[in-house]
Amino acid sequence: MSEEKQREGEKLLGLIPLDWRFDLTALPLVRWLFKKRWFPMLLILFNLFIFMVILTGGVIGGFSSGNYSITIMMVWILWWVLLMMLLVPIFSRSWCLMCPLPAFGEWLQRLRVFGVNNSLHGLKRKWPERLKNMWLMNFLFLGTTFFSGFFTVKPLATFILLGGIIVLGVVLSLLFEKRSFCLYVCPVSGFQGLYSNVAMAEIRVKDPAICAKHKNKTCVTGNSKGYGCPWMLEPHSFERNTYCGMCLECFKTCPFDNMAFNMRPPGTDLLVSKGRGLDEAWKGFIMLSIALMFFAAMMGPWSWLKDWVRGETLGGWLTFVVLHSACALLVVPASFFVFAWLSKAMSGVKDVSMKAVFVNLSYCLVPMGLAAWIAFSFGFLMPNGSYVLHILSDPFGWGWNLFGTAGFEWTPVFTGLMTNLQFATLILGFVLSADFAFKLAQQTYADRAAARRGFLPILMYLTGLTLFFGWLYGG
Amino acid sequence: MKAILVWAILVFCTIVPIVAIFVYDAHLNDDVTAEILARAPEKGNFLPRSVTVKAGEKVILRVRNVDTVTHGFAIPALGVEGRDIKAGRQSMVEFVAEEPGDYDFYCTAWCGDNHLQMRGVITVVR
Numbered sequence: 001m002s003e004e005k006q007r008e009g010e011k012l013l014g015l016i017p018l019d020w021r022f023d024l025t026a027l028p029l030v031r032w033l034f035k036k037r038w039f040p041m042l043l044i045l046f047n048l049f050i051f052m053v054i055l056t057g058g059v060i061g062g063f064s065s066g067n068y069s070i071t072i073m074m075v076w077i078l079w080w081v082l083l084m085m086l087l088v089p090i091f092s093r094s095w096c097l098m099c100p101l102p103a104f105g106e107w108l109q110r111l112r113v114f115g116v117n118n119s120l121h122g123l124k125r126k127w128p129e130r131l132k133n134m135w136l137m138n139f140l141f142l143g144t145t146f147f148s149g150f151f152t153v154k155p156l157a158t159f160i161l162l163g164g165i166i167v168l169g170v171v172l173s174l175l176f177e178k179r180s181f182c183l184y185v186c187p188v189s190g191f192q193g194l195y196s197n198v199a200m201a202e203i204r205v206k207d208p209a210i211c212a213k214h215k216n217k218t219c220v221t222g223n224s225k226g227y228g229c230p231w232m233l234e235p236h237s238f239e240r241n242t243y244c245g246m247c248l249e250c251f252k253t254c255p256f257d258n259m260a261f262n263m264r265p266p267g268t269d270l271l272v273s274k275g276r277g278l279d280e281a282w283k284g285f286i287m288l289s290i291a292l293m294f295f296a297a298m299m300g301p302w303s304w305l306k307d308w309v310r311g312e313t314l315g316g317w318l319t320f321v322v323l324h325s326a327c328a329l330l331v332v333p334a335s336f337f338v339f340a341w342l343s344k345a346m347s348g349v350k351d352v353s354m355k356a357v358f359v360n361l362s363y364c365l366v367p368m369g370l371a372a373w374i375a376f377s378f379g380f381l382m383p384n385g386s387y388v389l390h391i392l393s394d395p396f397g398w399g400w401n402l403f404g405t406a407g408f409e410w411t412p413v414f415t416g417l418m419t420n421l422q423f424a425t426l427i428l429g430f431v432l433s434a435d436f437a438f439k440l441a442q443q444t445y446a447d448r449a450a451a452r453r454g455f456l457p458i459l460m461y462l463t464g465l466t467l468f469f470g471w472l473y474g475g
Numbered sequence: 476m477k478a479i480l481v482w483a484i485l486v487f488c489t490i491v492p493i494v495a496i497f498v499y500d501a502h503l504n505d506d507v508t509a510e511i512l513a514r515a516p517e518k519g520n521f522l523p524r525s526v527t528v529k530a531g532e533k534v535i536l537r538v539r540n541v542d543t544v545t546h547g548f549a550i551p552a553l554g555v556e557g558r559d560i561k562a563g564r565q566s567m568v569e570f571v572a573e574e575p576g577d578y579d580f581y582c583t584a585w586c587g588d589n590h591l592q593m594r595g596v597i598t599v600v601r
Contacts, residue, residue, distance in 0.1 A: 045488045052492040064541045065562030113481050397539075397563045398500055 012265045013435050021262040023206070025251070034251040034261065037226070041114065043098035050074070051100050051162070053395065058159025060396045067387050067410070070395035071155040075162070078388055081381045083192075084373050089266070092199035093192050096245035101165050102182050105173025106230070118222040122174040127184055134279035137190030138286055142328055144187050145290050146321050149297075149309035179230045183243055194283045195370045196241035197269035197363070198432070203235070203244055206260045211236035219250040219259075226252030235259065240269045242280070270363045270436050271443065278355075281362035282333065284369055288465075289328035291372040295472055299379050336362060339461040347454030349445045360444045361458055364437035368462060371429020372469055375422040379473070382418045386411040422473045430466040434459055507567075510537040513546040513560060513582065516589035521580070524595035530575050534597075536568040547583030550597060557583030572599040 010018045025031040033039050057071040066072030087095050107113050109120045150157040165186065172181040182189055205211050219235040222228035226249045229235055233243060235250035251259045296302060297309040297320075308316035340358045386408065393406035400406065437458045441451040512522040528534045538548045540560040549557035553570045560566045572578065582593035 045484065048488045049492055052489050053496070056493050056496055061563065062541055063543070065543045068561070068563035113485065396496070396500075397565060398503075399537075399565050399567065400500075400503065 010271065010439060012267065013431065016265045018265055018268050018271070021260070021264050023260040023262050024201075025259070025261050030261070031251075031257075034248050037114065037116075037252065040097050040248055044100055044103055047098050048100035048103060055159055055162060057396055058155045058157075058162070061155025063154050063156055064397075066153045066155060067384070068391065068394070068397040069155040070391045071158045072153065073387050073391045075158055076152045077380065077384055081377050081385075083188075084370075084377050085381075088192055088195050089199060089370060089374070091201045091246075092196040092241045093244060093246050094201070095188070095192065096182065097247060099182075099188075101162070101186070102169040102173065102179065104166065105170040105181065106179070108170065109173050109178070110227075116222070116224060116226055118227060120178070122176075124177045125175055127176050127180040131184055133184075133277060134190050134193065134283050136184055137187065137193075138279065138283055140185065141187045141190050142286055142290070142325065145294075146324065148294065149306075149311055149317075152298075153310075178232055179245065180232075182245060183231060190283055191287050193242040194280055194287070194366060196244075197272075198267050198367050198370055199241055199269075200263055200266050202241055202262050202264055202268070203246060203248075203250070204238075204260055204262060205236055206258050208237070210256050210258045214256065218253045218255060222249075223253050223255075226250075228253070239272045240275055242269070242275060267367055267432055267436050270366060271439055273360070273443065276359050276363065278359060281359050282329070284362055284365045285332040285336065286328040287369045288365060288372060289324075289332045291369065291376050292469070292472065293324050293327060295376050295379065299376075300472070301475075336365070336461060339457045342457035343441070343454040346457060347441075347445045347450040349447065349450050349454070352444055357444055357454075360440050361437065364433050364440050364458060364462070365465075367432035367436060368426075368429045368465060371425050371432075374429075375425040375469070375473055378418055378421050378425070382415050382421075383412045384410075385413060419474050423470060426466055426469050426473070430462055433462050437462060504537060506535055507537045508534045510539060511548075511595070513538055513540045513548065513593075514542045515544065515546075515587045516592040517587070518542060520593055521582075521595040525598060526595070527598045527600060528572060530572055530599050530601050533569065533571050537565055538568055539565040542586070544586045545584045546586050546593070548580060549583045550578055550580040552578045553597065555580075557581075559584050572597070575599045575601055 012018055025034055054071050054074050057069055057074075061069035061071055066076075083095055109122050110117050111121055144151070144161070147157065147161075151161050152158075168185065169181045172185060173179075211217075214236070216223075217234070217236060218228070220228050229249060230247055231243055231245045235244075235254075238244065251261075297305045300306075304316075305320070307313070308320035311317040337358060340361050341354065343361060344352070344354060344357045387410060389405045389408040390410075393403045393408075394400045395402075438451065438455045441455040441458065442448060445451045445454050508528060509523075509526045511526065512519075514520060514522065526536070538560060540546050540562055543562050545559050545561050547557050547559050548566060548568060549555055550568070550570065553572055555568055555570050558566055576599055578597045578599065580595050580597060582590060586593065
């Protein structure tokens with residue numbers, strides 16, 4: 001049975017057909033909006049305005065405490081929570097649609113801000129073939145987390161991080177073609193790419209037969225209405241969200257109105273085998289490990305770990321870097337390898353490679369990883385979210401009161417329910433992960449009986465992981 | 476015309492917010508006599524540590540805590556009572572000094588081992 005045929009018959013949790021789709025652009029207003037050149041641009045410019053305030057706040061805030069800094073609150077509380085809890089799980093990589101970080105680089109490539117100019121400028125070098133994967137992003141994101149004790153609390157450190165990303169984006173945009181920076185370097189891009197496989201939205205063609213007859217493929221080459229896919233995908237045929245930045249150019253360039261923005265059941269892309277690889281498997285391991293380490297350091301009772309992360313001593317910080325890296329790159333992958341090996345052994349299937357088993361089954365960790373991050377986000381949203389009200393009116397701690405909320409002091413919100421919400425999220429992640437683990441086992445082993453046997457060790461792993469996170473988050 | 480519009484939009488989205496922040500703050504604080512940054516002694520102490528004001532005139536000091544711990548501020552000899560200033564926040568201090576002389580100001584919130592060295596002086600002149 002072909003993979004597509006198998007996916008057609010699958011149901012999420014035995015209830016929701018995985019091939020169910022609702023095309024949002026069937027709504028005339030949405031379709032009208034998506035075809036306007038000003039639509040994503042308006043969001044980008046708005047976010048650019050906000051980012052300038054955030055960057056200024058970083059310089060003003062210096063190394064002072066972050067809870068009264070717009071830079072810290074907007075980036076690490078508001079934006080991060082929106083990203084993890086709303087944008088990625090529901091709308092895939094929709095942040096990339098409105099992200100201002102690569103804007104300057106892209107405008108310099110195009111030599112224009114508005115309008116269309118498909119003759120791009122810059123050196124337009126092709127990104128090295130060996131780096132056309134997530135490995136660079138894996139290490140860059142992991143490396144960024146070494147400094148989480150500074151970035152997330154010191155305004156100036158966040159300024160340096162965001163400013164560095166903007167500068168790097170400009171430089172790489174002038175050296176390489178199109179959105180090479182976004183695809184292969186941006187630290188935010190990697191986990192968005194992997195977790196967008198779970199997202200409940202996608203951009204796909206409506207009718208592939210129409211694209212098959214279309215010789216010019218203007219979604220790739222561009223035309224007077226829009227740019228050829230800046231993400232260097234082939235919108236007429238791509239099957240996963242991983243590298244689609246949802247820029248909506250294909251809606252503008254398609255002469256047949258054949259692009260759809262579908263809502264769909266979560267996790268659909270996890271069953272698409274094309275594009276799977278060790279790089280994405282390790283991304284999943286790294287994200288799980290970081291969620292674990294961040295919670296332990298920032299919300300756990302181990303003050304010595306917090307001191308290490310904050311760099312109270314150089315030796316402590318270096319110890320944290322080594323342990324953190326070992327956990328993300330070795331311990332978590334190795335622990336999963338053991339259970340993947342058991343899975344293959346118990347399945348009894350000999351003609352599937354261990355690598356295929358390991359890679360395929362690692363994708364079942366994606367819902368669990370996203371759930372762990374959402375649960376972690378509850379942990380700082382509910383105690384600290386109230387600071388956002390204050391900083392909206394007094395963004396720099398200068399005694400302003402722009403919207404009358406400067407007097408709103410720190411107020412934890414429903415923190416009595418926090419652990420319950422975290423548990424519920426982890427359990428939801430477990431259920432989805434287990435469901436996809438079985439489906440992935442069926443894909444990998446083909447034989448249903450073998451898949452059932454091979455699924456059991458993975459179920460054990462997921463159960464242990466959930467219990468561990470539950471213990472960690474629940475105390 | 477179109478190029479002007481593009482540049483106007485870009486300037487509005489990039490430079491205008493930065494300029495507007497400082498212009499607005501200057502407007503709100505145009506009657507401030509001096510700004511004092513509060514930091515632990517090992518990080519620089521009060522800055523400046525000496526402020527000169529005129530006798531008989533209303534003085535408004537903006538004391539900004541740019542440190543990571545709570546500091547306090549008081550000028551006991553001028554009747555300015557101690558108040559805590561949380562990290563990242565500020566406090567506006569108003570007084571009128573009638574007599575010329577030197578008046579010490581202090582940090583009034585225990586902020587570390589060198590807390591007792593965290594002080595400066597207001598010099599009142601005719």
